[in-house]
Amino acid sequence: MEAFMAIIVRDIRLTLRSGGSTITLLAFFLSVGVIIPIAVGPDKETLARLAPAIIWIAALLSTLLGLDRLFVADHEDGTNASLHHASISLEAISFAKLIVHWLVSALPLIVATPFMAIMLIMDMPTLLRTIAALMLGTPALVALGAFGASIAVTLKRGGVLAPILIMPLAVPVLIFGVSAISPAPGSGTSEAAFMFLGALSLLAFAFTPFAIALALRAAHE
Amino acid sequence: MSNKGFAGQIRLNAQNLSCIRGEQEVFADVAFQVSGGEALIVRGANGTGKSSLLMCLAGLLPVNGNVSWQRGGKSLTKPEYFELIHFIGHLNAIKNELTLAENLQFWSAMFGGDSTPIADALERANLGGLDTYQAGHLSAGQRHRLSLARLLVTPRPVWLLDEPSSALDQQGDRWVADLIQGQISSGGLAVVATHRHIALGTGANVRTLELGQL
Amino acid sequence: MNKSNPMTDTSLPANWFSRLAHPGVFLSWSRNWIAPLAALTIILFTIGLWYSFFNSPPDYQMGETVRIMYIHVPSAWLSQMIYTLMAVSAIGTLVWRHPMADMSMKAAAPLGAAFTAVALFTGALWGRPTWGTFWEWDGRMTSTLVLFLMYLGLVALWRTFEGQARGTRIIAIFTLVGALNIPIIKFSVDWWNTLHQPSIIKADGLSMPASIYTPLLIMVVAFTALFFTLHLVGMRTEILRHRANSLERRHVSARNGTSSGTTS
Numbered sequence: 001m002e003a004f005m006a007i008i009v010r011d012i013r014l015t016l017r018s019g020g021s022t023i024t025l026l027a028f029f030l031s032v033g034v035i036i037p038i039a040v041g042p043d044k045e046t047l048a049r050l051a052p053a054i055i056w057i058a059a060l061l062s063t064l065l066g067l068d069r070l071f072v073a074d075h076e077d078g079t080n081a082s083l084h085h086a087s088i089s090l091e092a093i094s095f096a097k098l099i100v101h102w103l104v105s106a107l108p109l110i111v112a113t114p115f116m117a118i119m120l121i122m123d124m125p126t127l128l129r130t131i132a133a134l135m136l137g138t139p140a141l142v143a144l145g146a147f148g149a150s151i152a153v154t155l156k157r158g159g160v161l162a163p164i165l166i167m168p169l170a171v172p173v174l175i176f177g178v179s180a181i182s183p184a185p186g187s188g189t190s191e192a193a194f195m196f197l198g199a200l201s202l203l204a205f206a207f208t209p210f211a212i213a214l215a216l217r218a219a220h221e
Numbered sequence: 222m223s224n225k226g227f228a229g230q231i232r233l234n235a236q237n238l239s240c241i242r243g244e245q246e247v248f249a250d251v252a253f254q255v256s257g258g259e260a261l262i263v264r265g266a267n268g269t270g271k272s273s274l275l276m277c278l279a280g281l282l283p284v285n286g287n288v289s290w291q292r293g294g295k296s297l298t299k300p301e302y303f304e305l306i307h308f309i310g311h312l313n314a315i316k317n318e319l320t321l322a323e324n325l326q327f328w329s330a331m332f333g334g335d336s337t338p339i340a341d342a343l344e345r346a347n348l349g350g351l352d353t354y355q356a357g358h359l360s361a362g363q364r365h366r367l368s369l370a371r372l373l374v375t376p377r378p379v380w381l382l383d384e385p386s387s388a389l390d391q392q393g394d395r396w397v398a399d400l401i402q403g404q405i406s407s408g409g410l411a412v413v414a415t416h417r418h419i420a421l422g423t424g425a426n427v428r429t430l431e432l433g434q435l
Numbered sequence: 436m437n438k439s440n441p442m443t444d445t446s447l448p449a450n451w452f453s454r455l456a457h458p459g460v461f462l463s464w465s466r467n468w469i470a471p472l473a474a475l476t477i478i479l480f481t482i483g484l485w486y487s488f489f490n491s492p493p494d495y496q497m498g499e500t501v502r503i504m505y506i507h508v509p510s511a512w513l514s515q516m517i518y519t520l521m522a523v524s525a526i527g528t529l530v531w532r533h534p535m536a537d538m539s540m541k542a543a544a545p546l547g548a549a550f551t552a553v554a555l556f557t558g559a560l561w562g563r564p565t566w567g568t569f570w571e572w573d574g575r576m577t578s579t580l581v582l583f584l585m586y587l588g589l590v591a592l593w594r595t596f597e598g599q600a601r602g603t604r605i606i607a608i609f610t611l612v613g614a615l616n617i618p619i620i621k622f623s624v625d626w627w628n629t630l631h632q633p634s635i636i637k638a639d640g641l642s643m644p645a646s647i648y649t650p651l652l653i654m655v656v657a658f659t660a661l662f663f664t665l666h667l668v669g670m671r672t673e674i675l676r677h678r679a680n681s682l683e684r685r686h687v688s689a690r691n692g693t694s695s696g697t698t699s
Binding site for chain 3: 189
Binding site: 003079081084087221 | 276309327331332333
């Protein structure tokens with residue numbers, strides 16, 4: 001447990017000290033939220049209809065942003081090699097890194113969502129549903145992204161490749177995420193979508209640490 | 222170094238060991254045996270596979286051949302012997318953004334350390350008083366000392382060191398030799414790949430493995 | 436000299452399976468298989484195409500365009516079968532570190548991408564007269580499109596890892612995770628589809644008389660044979676390329692020689 005916490009504390013420190021990564025993340029998230037309404041046009045009804053999709057796309061793209069350094073930094077400076085001999089398994093270490101990655105790359109987006117909601121003319125109930133959907137769904141996005149990053153850890157062009165690999169796998173998250181916010185009228189689909197979203201995140205957080213640990217081990221050969 | 226010694230005699234036995242990286246065979250038919258209280262110095266020209274041998278032993282490369290680890294006569298499984306190993310390779314696993322103390326605290330926690338005072342380890346690595354400095358400000362030699370200070374923070378019976386005295390001055394050379402000497406005398410073992418001479422004391426039980434001889 | 440390197444080894448392993456699947460032995464037995472497989476493929480295609488064009492009735496609803504199905508359905512079948520084959524090979528790579536499993540994965544990826552592209556293209560051609568549009572966000576077509584993107588990612592991954600031996604295991608992990616995700620993607624897309632387009636004409640809602648079923652079955656077998664022929668050739672090419680590379684490397688490193696050591 002001490003080792004598990006050590007990873008979490010270290011990764012949070014590294015993010016806070018590496019300067020501006022959270023700012024960059026938020027700026028990117030909001031930029032996507034600004035650029036789409038500008039491209040679509042200011043029609044309020046259209047915007048309100050598209051808002052859930054815009055927020056999810058912005059969230060997906062933003063979580064992909066920080067992936068290139070997630071495991072590469074530890075790989076390049078030799079930390080990963082020594083982590084093999086740690087008193088906890090690489091799987092547990094990967095799980096700890098997933099938690100931090102969610103804290104630093106998804107939580108700020110959720111905090112910034114109300115600002116985005118204002119720009120997208122979103123009403124209050126929709127905003128609340130959006131925040132709930134993001135809370136439930138972003139863990140899956142983050143876990144998939146981290147998995148993609150672990151696949152590309154030894155590649156020089158990995159920063160480009162990981163998003164390409166991950167986007168098809170993120171399709172279910174987008175589908176249930178958007179459906180949870182804007183359900184088809186008069187149906188129970190919103191509740192169902194919320195449940196699926198939670199299930200996806202649980203599955204992703206439960207299984208990706210194993211896949212990530214496998215990939216990190218293979219990266220040394 | 223705590224001189225309390227390690228419980229159970231460690232024995233590392235390698236037979237018929239070979240290593241393929243990519244398509245290329247790096248070394249073949251390597252055999253050696255080393256036990257607690259002994260050091261194995263691995264020598265050889267560039268490209269003869271010194272680093273690869275250490276990485277094989279550290280479980281970072283797949284092993285072809287027989288490598289067996291024993292403690293007190295009992296065979297160890299991979300997770301068991303992994304927890305005995307300190308591997309220090311070319312890369313020093315130091316985070317520039319963290320202070321010296323934070324770097325060591327992290328590794329102490331990761332290796333299940335019994336929190337030997339960090340300040341003491343830094344002192345012995347000739348980095349005393351720099352606890353709260355960011356590791357990014359260190360010189361190459363200092364970084365290397367910091368990386369070796371990990372050995373002091375958490376005692377572990379098996380050291381796998383790749384060129385431990387590179388980037389160090391003469392005084393650093395002696396320090397590394399003392400470190401290894403201390404590890405041996407407390408019953409641990411060290412496998413050290415190096416070009417340089419390591420002046421271990423006369424009583425030390427040192428074996429040498431020459432790579433690159435057909 | 437290379438006794439522990441299975442890619443370039445020429446000595447025979449003990450049990451029959453590893454003998455059959457051993458790269459060196461694989462090269463020699465597979466050579467005799469390519470011509471018969473290719474011949475079988477050609478015969479099947481000749482019969483299948485003749486049936487498809489001249490010996491099957493036009494559909495009462497879709498007319499002559501039903502014949503596109505004889506290309507579309509086999510490609511769609513292959514797009515899924517090839518991924519399954521890659522996933523099985525990935526297990527071979529991860530669990531047994533078998534070099535032939537690596538070759539099989541690598542050779543299958545571009546073929547899978549190609550057949551999936553054919554399935555999408557013929558699907559669009561079929562969609563035009565049937566649905567009045569080339570593309571319809573129908574459940575099947577959408578999941579096939581996502582599958583196509585996954586194939587593209589895998590092909591890109593193989594290209595990027597070219598020359599890195601560790602790439603194989605990493606790609607195997609991605610292939611397997613992808614395989615686990617495919618049912619989830621399929622489920623989510625179907626769910627999404629019923630949400631947005633409740634009344635689309637279902638492609639599988641056709642009643643299928645024997646006159647259509649027979650040529651379809653022959654074409655499926657023909658496509659499968661075509662795939663296995665190409666897959667075999669692809670695997671052989673991979674092995675030969677490996678050998679050429681390692682020969683070159685051996686020439687370069689001839690000066691160093693392989694090293695060995697003993698304790699003194």
